[in-house]
Structures are given as C-alpha cells and as structure tokens.
Amino acid sequence: MNYSTLAKGTLKGDRKAAARLISVVEDEEEGYREAMKIVFCGTRGAGVLGITGAPGVGKSTLVFEIAKSFRKAGKSVGIVAVDPTSPLTGGAILGDRIRMTDLSADPGVFIRSMGSRGGTGGLSLQTSNVIRILDALGCDEIIVETVGAGQTQVDIMGMADTVVVVTMPGTGDEVQSIKAGLLEIADLYLVNKMDLPGAMNTASDLKSMLDLVDDWKGWKPPVLLASASTGRGLDQMLEFIGRHRAWISQPERFLERRSRQARKEIYDLVTMEVHRMIESKFPSVKLDAIVRDVVQGKLSPYEAAEKVAAFAIR
Amino acid sequence: MNYSTLAKGTLKGDRKAAARLISVVEDEEEGYREAMKIVFCGTRGAGVLGITGAPGVGKSTLVFEIAKSFRKAGKSVGIVAVDPTSPLTGGAILGDRIRMTDLSADPGVFIRSMGSRGGTGGLSLQTSNVIRILDALGCDEIIVETVGAGQTQVDIMGMADTVVVVTMPGTGDEVQSIKAGLLEIADLYLVNKMDLPGAMNTASDLKSMLDLVDDWKGWKPPVLLASASTGRGLDQMLEFIGRHRAWISQPERFLERRSRQARKEIYDLVTMEVHRMIESKFPSVKLDAIVRDVVQGKLSPYEAAEKVAAFAIR
Numbered sequence: 084m085n086y087s088t089l090a091k092g093t094l095k096g097d098r099k100a101a102a103r104l105i106s107v108v109e110d111e112e113e114g115y116r117e118a119m120k121i122v123f124c125g126t127r128g129a130g131v132l133g134i135t136g137a138p139g140v141g142k143s144t145l146v147f148e149i150a151k152s153f154r155k156a157g158k159s160v161g162i163v164a165v166d167p168t169s170p171l172t173g174g175a176i177l178g179d180r181i182r183m184t185d186l187s188a189d190p191g192v193f194i195r196s197m198g199s200r201g202g203t204g205g206l207s208l209q210t211s212n213v214i215r216i217l218d219a220l221g222c223d224e225i226i227v228e229t230v231g232a233g234q235t236q237v238d239i240m241g242m243a244d245t246v247v248v249v250t251m252p253g254t255g256d257e258v259q260s261i262k263a264g265l266l267e268i269a270d271l272y273l274v275n276k277m278d279l280p281g282a283m284n285t286a287s288d289l290k291s292m293l294d295l296v297d298d299w300k301g302w303k304p305p306v307l308l309a310s311a312s313t314g315r316g317l318d319q320m321l322e323f324i325g326r327h328r329a330w331i332s333q334p335e336r337f338l339e340r341r342s343r344q345a346r347k348e349i350y351d352l353v354t355m356e357v358h359r360m361i362e363s364k365f366p367s368v369k370l371d372a373i374v375r376d377v378v379q380g381k382l383s384p385y386e387a388a389e390k391v392a393a394f395a396i397r
Numbered sequence: 398m399n400y401s402t403l404a405k406g407t408l409k410g411d412r413k414a415a416a417r418l419i420s421v422v423e424d425e426e427e428g429y430r431e432a433m434k435i436v437f438c439g440t441r442g443a444g445v446l447g448i449t450g451a452p453g454v455g456k457s458t459l460v461f462e463i464a465k466s467f468r469k470a471g472k473s474v475g476i477v478a479v480d481p482t483s484p485l486t487g488g489a490i491l492g493d494r495i496r497m498t499d500l501s502a503d504p505g506v507f508i509r510s511m512g513s514r515g516g517t518g519g520l521s522l523q524t525s526n527v528i529r530i531l532d533a534l535g536c537d538e539i540i541v542e543t544v545g546a547g548q549t550q551v552d553i554m555g556m557a558d559t560v561v562v563v564t565m566p567g568t569g570d571e572v573q574s575i576k577a578g579l580l581e582i583a584d585l586y587l588v589n590k591m592d593l594p595g596a597m598n599t600a601s602d603l604k605s606m607l608d609l610v611d612d613w614k615g616w617k618p619p620v621l622l623a624s625a626s627t628g629r630g631l632d633q634m635l636e637f638i639g640r641h642r643a644w645i646s647q648p649e650r651f652l653e654r655r656s657r658q659a660r661k662e663i664y665d666l667v668t669m670e671v672h673r674m675i676e677s678k679f680p681s682v683k684l685d686a687i688v689r690d691v692v693q694g695k696l697s698p699y700e701a702a703e704k705v706a707a708f709a710i711r
Binding site: 116119120123124126211338341342345346348349350352353354356357358361370373374375377378380383384385386387388391392 | 430433434437438440525652655656659660662663664666667668670671672675684687688689691692694697698699700701702703705706
C-alpha cells in the first residue's frame, strides 16, 4: 500500500496521520519504508531524551514531570514508552500510565506506547522510526522511556541525545543491576526515591564506580538524587539535562553522535536485508539440509555459514 | 597461523592444547576457524547445563556443588564462567572463584573464565566454540555460568540443553528482575538463599507468573528453593535437572533444540561475514560519505542501507 498520504499529513502536523503511520511502522506493513523516506526528509531535529531503568524505579513519574517542564517552556512534547519485555508481561510494566492522562488531553503532547510485536526489523529500528515521525510531526522534544531488557534497551537509548539512567535505593545491588551496556551510554544517573534509606549509599557507590574511569572526554556523568513523587531534586536534574544538551550540541560532538547512530542503523538495516534475502531467496529446503548437517556433525557452522554467505554475499 | 596441532591435541585429551586453543579462539587469531572445523568433527555430544542470574545470587556456589555431584557420578566436567560485563567490572563479578580451587586440582575438571575482549564475533560465538572445545576434549558434562547482562546472556544460555535461572529473596522485584529473554529459555527456576526472609513469597510470585502461560509444550519449569551454602534443596535441584535432561533427550525434541541453535549460529556468522565484508571491501570514504548524507538529512537510512546492500548482497 501507499502510505505517502499519512507521511505527508504527518509533516503538516496531522496527529491522526502520525498515529496511523506509527501503527503501519510497527506492523512493518508493505510500503512503510517509502513513507519513512518522506518522513525522514521532514524531520526538524527535535531533542531526544532517553529515560531508562529497572521496573518500579519511578521512570513514568519522572517522564511526566519532565514533560510538564518542557510544556511550561512552550515546547511541544512527544513521549514514546517502549517495553521490550511486552510479549511476556503483556505490557504491564508500562501499564502505570494513569498520571499521563493529565498530559494526554494536552494538544501539545503526543504519547505512544510500544511493545515488541515480533516484527523482523526489531523494536529498536521501529522506535527510531517513531522518533522520526514525532520529529516530523513537529514535536520540539521527544522523551523515550524504556525498561531494562538487554540489548534492545541499550540500542534504543543509543538514539537519544541525553540518557538518564534511573535507579533507587534498597534493591541490594544497585550498581551491578545497572547493565554494562547502559553504563557506556549513561549521561546522567538519578537515584530516585531519595527519601528511602540507603539513597546516599547508592549514590556514593555509583560515584565510586564512575571514579574508576579515567577518560570521560569532557563529560563525566553526574550522580543526582531526587524524589519524583514529591518533586525534590527535579529542578537540579532538569538543570543537568540542559547542561548536557548544551554540551552535546557543540557541532563536532553532535555530528559524531549522530554519525554513530546513523552508522549503526545502516548496519542493522543491511543485516535485516541479508536475513530477509536468505529467508526469501535461499531455498528453505536447502537451508534445512545445511542445518541438519550441522546438527549431525557433518558440517561445521563455519562451513555452513560459508555456504549460505557464498549465496547471499557478493 | 595453523592451529590444527592444537585442535588435534584437544581431540586426544590434551588439556594444555585445549587451553591454548581457547585463547586463540578468544583472540580470534587468524586460522582459528580452520582449527574449529577440526574440533567440530571431534565433538561427542556432551551435556550442556546453563546457570544464570544476577550477581550475588550464589551461582558460583551452585556450579561448584553441581560439578561435585557430576564428579561423584564418575563424569568429567568442564566449567565455563562467562562475564559479559567484564570490560567494565574487570571481571570482578566472577572473581569469587575461591571455592573452585578445590576442583581445579582435579584432572577430571576443566575450568575457564571468559570475558568480553571486544572481538568482532562476539562473546556468544566465542562461548559456543569453547563449549565445543571442551566437548572435543572429552568433558562429559559442561556447565556454563553467566551473569545477567542482556542479549549476550540470553544467547549463551540458548546453547545449553538445560537452563537454571537463579534468583534470591529480598531484592524487591525478583520476578521483574528476571529479564524477558531469560523467561523464554528457563527450564528451571531456583530461589537460592532460601533461609532469607521472603523466599516463599519469591517462589510463589514466580509460580504465579508461570501460571499465566498456557502452552508449555510438555515442560513447565519448576520453581525450587535451595540454599547452596548449606546444601539444602540441592538434591531436589539435581533431580529436576536430571528429569529435564531425560525429557529434552527425546530424539525429536533434541533435534529441534540443536537445530534452532545451529540456525542461530549460522545467521550470526553470516551477519558477521557481511559486516566484515562492508568494513574490508566497501571503500570507507564512500561509507563515511553515505553516513554524512544521512546525518545531514539528504539520504534516509533506508536508501543508505540499499546502497550498501547493493554492494554487499547478491
């Protein structure tokens, strides 16, 4: 189908067109790529803020408060809540959206939840498209929230200009519970629920860990304390988000970050293309036979891969 | 270099040759693939048991106890401890190997720690090679231990015949802290440190979660309680591991599992090949220019990927 009408509507600020286009992208309906090419040309360079952390640390409340502050500054806001664990939880982790209703009536706010629908392209490619759709729709600021779930979470956060990793005291092993991949992309740590016992310890553990790294290349992630529900510490967090935004916006730095993101996306898309090619063109009977030979020890996986690659790759 | 001597030595039971070959594989030294083809033909079908969970839940003690019981049954044992978080932690998470010294003096036990050395092939491909080396060396049983770290952990556990997911009471959100990907591959849940308060609650939370799934296709993962340090509950765990082994060993089931593993490995290897091809043959100036066009909004990532794919793919 031709979804260019939805794409063009999105560029004109039509929220319904954008919402429908997002569904098209999520379902990877045929023709969505052509529509995305149009969307891509209409992006305006919205700021992208990533908020991530384990379930229950208070991410949604933070997103709500940050969105409110953007609105006060006269900016339109897109919110994308991505739950990579959704096939199992049924999306329950991001189900706590009650407070969001305050915002959803606001025409300057666009909210969308996404879960894994099992498309071939993967949730992170879909999310990057949704970010672009909201950008093209005219959102000034886009907030992306994910729950902790491995590589997808890391990939999605890699699309943000600024990443806030949220934790809370009292889970025993806060520092180690922050996954390695996240440590590499965090720009700011927030110990939420600062009124709980152990908050200071959690913060100082995080700081000690960060002290082990020598070369921060200009930005050492601050460790902040806050209480999203009472509002304590939120101004400080917003100030640091703004500082990081200013830092990352320096032309060469911005270019480097965006280039890294683009490179990764191109690789992912090429990989997807190769897998699709194998599945569609490589005779499945032949692939099954190769797999069987590997299982029976007649062929090593390397030889098997060479056979498949010889077919697929120039 | 030619490492076939190491591969042949491994097949003859030479532990030193195996240890050196593992290093070659970890460093992805040129020629390691040829050596692995020899190893592959020498595998004997060792049982592979996966043990995973967050840091601090007591995995290493469990591995130690399980290895001891295999030894008592007259079986030789290979232990592979994989820490995907090692670039950041310096391997500290798997540093608690003191008790292993009891075993390391035993010629019937081969122990190896692995961390991410940043090779292009990835830790999970390396681990699958190490499993094969230990299999070809003559280990009857191979135990693979990983700490929780996203997709790599899930991929590595996907190589095991039986996967035990270990948790403990008192971390607040035990069920949600078990990552989605793991839920899909767990064959057995163990609530370790059962003497701590809340152990029964953790177990019943897990059970309630499992009750939400209808179609277990013949094996519903049991939720067991144990205390690895006092030995309580370990016999029961070993019994269930044995039961799962018997269940999974039925020919068609075994074939299905091994086929899935082989298929995934072939895809990973082909993907690696494509990436390597792009990097080695696609002119980097040209790739840089394409990335720049994407960053500047002149080209969509889809068009960029099409350009690269047209070069790489038949």
